[in-house]
Amino acid sequence: MKQILTSLLLLCASSATVIAEPTQTEELYKQHCAECHGVDRLGLMGPALLPQNLKRLRQQSAFSVIQNGRAATQMPAFKDKLMPDQIQGLVDLVYTPLKEIPAWGMKEIKASQLVYHAPGTLPDKPVFDAEIDNLFMVVELGDHHATLLNGDTFEPIHRLPTRFALHGGPKWAEGGRYIYFASRDGWISKFDAFNLKYVAEVRAGINTRNLAVSHDGRYVIAANYLPHTLTVLDARDLSPLKVIEAKDENGNSSRVSAVYTADPRNSFVAAMKDIPEVWEISYLDEPPAGFSGWVHDYNKVSGDAHKEEPFAVRRIQIKDYLDDFFMTQEYDRIIGTTRNGQGQVVDLDLRRSVANVTLPGMPHLSSGITWNYQGKTVLATPNIKEGQVTIINTKTWEIIKQIKTEGPGFFMRSHEKSPYAWVDVFFGPNKDLMHVIDKQTLEIVKTLKPAPGKTSAHVEFTQDGKYALVSIWDDDGALVVYDANTFEEVKRLPMKKPSGKYNVHNKLTRSAGTSH
Template sequence: MPRSRPALAALVLCWAGMAEAAPDGAALYAENCAECHGEARLGGTGPALLPDNLGRLKPAQAAEVIRGGRAQTQMPAFEGVLDEAAIEALVALVYTPPETVPEWGMAEIRASHETTGAVPAEAPIYDADPLNLFVVVETGDHHITILDGDRFEPLRRLPTAFALHGGPKFSPDGRFVYLASRDGWIEKIDMWGLEKLAKVRAGINTRNLALSHDGRFVLVGNYLPNSLTVLDAEDLRPLAVIPVADIRGTGSRVSAVYAAPPRQSFIVALKDVAEIWEIPIGPRAVKVSGLAHSNESGAEEVVDSADPFPIRRILLDEPVDDFFFTPDYRVLLGSARSGDRVVAIHLDVGREIAELPLPGMPHLGSAAAFEWQGRQVMATPHLRDAALSVIDIERFEVVDEIETLGPGFFLRAHPATPYAWVDVFFGPDADAVQVLDTRTLELVRTIRPSPGTTAGHVEFTRDGSHALVSVWADEGAVVVYNAHTLEEVKRIPMRRPVGKYNVHNRLAAAGD
């Protein structure tokens, strides 16, 4: 039965009234923000404004940024331009997922690809050990500093994409470094010439990248879209986009990607489904430009019907992520989603071989291995408990629990020193780092580089003679300690130096 005209008119009036009461976030966005943050909120001069990308930025903080802008950046202050109701509508909008998942396939990735025109240097342009350089990630103003690890002097400071995410990764010879950002930008930098060579946007919201054992391929793991992107490590040209879904077709975010050099493969941790993937990098993994994976539509340039990046699925009972690999890469330890135990998965046979009850949410990705009483062990901090767990990685049993000042994030060890360093990342003692004697499994020293300010992320020099610790503040620092005497040697001012990565030590390690 047709609706009567007066009723329809009332309905229209009512909508018009509502529109006046609550400002239209989408219209305000199009008018004030789209030019920098992109029409679909995917980013532009400014970062992407999607809920996953905003991550730890809370709505109240987002409102503050919109009101006051960000000093020394292009983000303007809208106070006085927009009223509180409008700002509220914009905050609500940026924390609302887009109605349709934005497209980010081969065509978009290829269109974002750029080379800078710089040519890799023929020799290092500095007089320092190229394998003892550090890449310091400064998220305070989105730069990296390349630091001479012999003299602790900055060699160069370079701008990066907004909000780097996951550790930088070096080519197997240490010649190049690859960076990934929260918004999916991948950048390649020459570690001899200290210049940027190329960039590409491999996803909309990205977790991290890994470099294949032979240095030929970059694998990028994305949350949004649910995909893996394979790039040519030489110039970051996209080679393949692999949609991520389990055997039943349920899509999943990628938690992290890892290189497993002895296996000549990549290992992929999946967030939402009970599978782990292994992607062997064999002779069939050829660099065919524009090659797209099976069900990716723009596969116009496929020349070889054989799949160059075949996926081996390891089926599990529940999702696991945050991996630690044994040194031979036969077994990985992963955290079960329930957060109360760790499972050991044998990668050759493709199944679980042990389970360890560890209720404190171990942070396996930044655990470290060492020898203790003739046994191969690793120590892992916990994100929830004030403790370190020491695990025998041959028998897969917990051998000790060590109480710390608070939950921690990063632990680092080096074969040249008996001291492993762990940070306290949460709670009232977040300004402390603690030193573990790996011979006795006793904490022997607590160091507060800058009392009252969070300290974290330790990295050794190539020879293990010094340990570098970050003071995580906008006007922060990297503090250098003598790794034997534990005395402070030097303080280098940095803008929120969230992490620092030594070329030689990272080449020998697995995680981020």
């Protein structure tokens, strides 16, 4: 499966300026590419070949991939079959947008569903001996795998293939038995960690941003860039329950920036990228209290457990678009970034914007964390464009401090039992550094260099907060385990470009020190 998905990369292309004769290029595509990627480029065994799906593949690298193939995948080398100008023509073709957004609704989603093990057919007891609450799932982008890791011994339990280009962070559910993955090209995969088996998959979209799981474990929802939809799935076997079109009241369509679960509200919260709205989607069986403002559209579903699933939507009009957002620990407010460098605070109960925050650069709010500082809750966020960490008072929404770093960062993490917050320097020449910030002095107290010359990224803590796990974001990378108090290295595990790592306890308890 991972090989199938990786083949997507291959057909993607390089930085082309010279376009081969269209008829010839189309014939070449049909001859060499369509069998795996579909005549319409929407994907079959291999991923979709559309510009929206190829953003992670730099065009300058794609030419080489098509020419030389890709190791550990089913993508062959075409250097003996295609001339450079022909390869360049394929590059241009797959980076050309389709004239119309493809249809991908209930019919297409249902047809893509794969059920490997029906609900209730696998044992309820883990096939391994480990503390479930301290399991990690480590995503390895280098060869499209993930590793289930024992967080007590730091020994791998199982390594599994994944779909191509996982995106948005996998989500644990049901006490750590199941974990759900979302790929860039729309595949949602359900993995039974107890039995070390995939149980179901479905393609919920063509270009997907992320997924969320209801806190009761009944529903999965996927936020899509293409088509402009939110797809609700039955968590048991990933059967599609509802496709919600992302449109405003005037019919203007929008990509969905992201969707998250608001546990105490029994709802999902989604931000729109192209219309100034935030949506709250209830997953209660009955209409939510205070029904005013909710658009109710029942969807009939077969099956004993699901008679009618409402998924009522409440639209919240806001002042500007939200590209990224963070939810408070109380789940009553969100803060999102806009395209003009402004932060916008939206009250979900009042259903309106209540404050603006000036946030220069591009803060990565979906990686924001909170902690108690001098009797108040503060939000800390890294910045993708500026070398700084912003500390914000979540009551007044005033900036308390800008902590200067050695370059722009991507991920920030902490733990309730740790006095420190860790932030990477993901972008720029100092990408191999990792800063440690004292949460009470708001000063950098340690700067680590886990692997000189290689990108250090994405910290996650163990269940008890005693250890911090750092990724060396390289094909010849590693997972480095540090004592979270002394900052001494404890262990180093070789891995293929490990990106995120996700601890059962921290994720399911919605720890203030990690993203949700």
